């Protein structure tokens with residue numbers, strides 16, 4: 135298991151807790167950092183390309199704060215691809231309260247596939263996508279998608295959507311521990 139830690143070069147105050155959490159995992163796990171300068175919209179995907187297919191991974195994005203128990207649960211779970219309904223901040227969604235996030239791929243009347251942030255109904259066992267914020271992605275599905283993954287270019291901030299479409303799999307949802315999102 136490799137922990138993937140994508141973050142901007144200069145950690146902001148709302149990202150300090152996550153950085154400290156990553157530091158606390160570094161005795162037990164290999165940490166693969168992906169530095170994402172704001173002017174390099176491909177940095178996130180380029181970083182993932184370097185590690186794709188090498189091992190099972192857990193992504194912990196720069197402002198997302200899971201617990202150690204949650205990480206342990208993901209690792210011990212028999213499902214290949216799992217994740218958290220991260221509690222997305224009000225300032226991120228414009229909604230009056232935090233929502234448990236899901237990236238919903240929906241078919242519109244004119245037949246287009248569009249992605250949108252939506253609320254995951256409590257108790258949903260499998261979700262089409264939880265975004266990339268805090269997910270486990272198995273080595274097997276990385277290998278299965280390797281060719282297309284390496285030959286795609288997913289630009290931030292549409293990378294979640296791009297990878298979700300590429301993986302085209304259900305994610306097992308874990309509710310046992312709350313995964314927080316530290317907004318600015």
Ligand SMILES: [Zn+2]
Pocket residue numbers: 208211212213215216217306307308
């Ligand atoms: Zn699971």
